[in-house]
Amino acid sequence: MPGALSNLNLGGGSPKGPTLDTVGSIPPPPARDWPDIKLDLMNARADGWGLVPMPEMEAYLNGLLATIKKTAGTPNYPGSVHIISEIGLNANSSAGGNIFVSIGWLQSAESEDEIFAILSHEFGHIYLNHHAIFDARTAGDTSLAIVSLAWTVTNKSPTSNTWTGVDNIAVVQTLGTRVLFPAWQRSVEEQADRFGATISLRCGYSYVDGFKAFFERVIAYDQDAKARRQKLREKQLQAGREKAGQQAAAQARTQPIAPAVGGGAAQTVNQLTSIGELREAVSQYTSARVGAQASVAESLFDARAVIDDQISAQLETLHDDHGDPAAREDNLTALVRPMLGDKLPDARTEPWNAARKRGSTPLILAHYKSISDMQDLQAAANYSQALQVATTIASGPTADHAYPVFLLSNMMTLSRSAPPDTQAQVLRRNLTSRDRSWAVQTNLANRIGQKDPKQGEAFLLQQFDYFGRTSVTWPNVISWYREHGDINRAKQLATTCWTEHPEMRAACVAASQAPAQKKSDDQAGGFSKAVDKMLDQAKGLLPK
Secondary structure, three states, rough: OHHHHHHEEEEEEOOOOOOOOOOEEOOOOOOOOOOHHHHHHHHHOOOOOEOOOOOHHHHHHHHHHHHHHHOOOOOOOOOOEEEEEOOOOEEEOOOOOOOOHHHHHHHHHHHHHHHHHHHHHHHHHOOOOOOOOOOOOOOOHHHHHHHHHHHHHHOOOOOOOOOOOOOOOHHHHOOOOOOOOOOOHHHHHHHHHHHHHHHHHOOOOOHHHHHHHHHHHHHHHHHHHHHHHHHHHHHHHHHHHHHHHOOOOOOOOOOOOOOOOOOHHHHHHHOOHHHHHHHHHHHHHHHOOOOOOOHHHHHHHHHHHHHHHHHHHHHHHHHHOOOHHHHHHHHHHHHHHHHHOOOOOOHHHHHHHHOOOOOHHHHHHHHHHHHHHHHHHHHHOOOOHHOOOHHHHHHHHHHHHHHHHHHHHHHHHHHOOOOOHHHHHHHOOOOOHHOOHHHHHHHHHHHHHHHHHHHHHHHHHHHHHHHHOOOHHHHHHHHHHHOOOHHHHHHHHHHHHHHHHHHHHHHHHHHHOOOOOOOOOOHHHHOOOOOHHHHOOHOOOOOO
């Protein structure tokens, strides 16, 4: 341990809450009132695809968290580490003390130093009480609106009253978006960086293989992931347009729709700039009643492409939440460099590699890693092979995991390899999981409701109670009643929702409104101010 770190002390905090401007000391923890820990965790289970059961990995990560808490002088703080199904590099913490690490980090990190950096950074937000002192600005309202629109357009095809699957990789990723993640300002992220570096260095971890590697991996990932998403989208648009034309025996146009291409559809993508316009586009799309003529099939494909592109584009802006990792690295390195001394510790690769080989962990990681292979096959419209990969993904220790069972059920639909009841049975596996997913259960309720609305409603309300009617579940329930024609019930629930959960006010009110409803009521916050129009070009894509 470098000598400069041997006498880490607790510095003073500001009257408004602790601040951290240096590396090497941390302020005393502020007094706080912890939220309901069980409810905090249930919120996480209801958010996105929920949690990934990985008992051996969780035990290892919670051992590291215990070291962090002890080093910070707060060994009795509540909260634990949990895994989320995102294949990207994401991690966040909650006001209840829980830390959530994406499975993408478990696949990508190369040493314990790097994982320790992630955990100590996230615990820094908890220790410094950032969730209470700062406006965490969770993306809840806007994200919930976009996710709700994604579910609406995927649940309700103009040409069918049954589930038709989601043949858009970006939209599938949108459906599982976590809406409760904090969107910290860069200055707040940098305070957590300093806290994490202080704890990491005191515990003898390598800065180069820890925080520096963390930042560099995030920078590289952000660039690579954006390029991959664009490549998949272009590939899928080409295959999808060809499929639409062939199925309708129509004269397929040769130019795919993409934001960079000229023409009416491309202009529409660029001009659908508000959530209000997007909601109106979804309304126009899902209310269309048409035959199977070639021109109609292509028009619907064009309209769906516009909507899908805009849904994924809107959400991508919300998830650009790393706070300029290159600048954060430069600032933190400048503070840490004088403290490193001459001896630099070696990376702790052995304990990390051992943890990834323990129990069911390697097979779980392999299954989630195969999702990218399945996406490549899906993008090329090779559904039969994609189904084979999806079957493996949702097998063994991941047979009841939320994201895998949804992908398998969805691929069964796209490949037309199994009847709806068999697809629903795959989703029902998640009912036996340790970590049940709200997203899977609401999708299952919609499928049940297509055959028997009363049974679908009963199932949805059972799940609503199971998840403790936590805040993030309300918009889906409200949308159910709106989409089934009970607008009064939807509005009653919306009032209850924003009364009990003020942070969900806009999302709940928006969920209760019929898409074509005039948004003159300012109850809906930002949504009520959305421009009440649908561009002529977008309307022109739809059959009259």
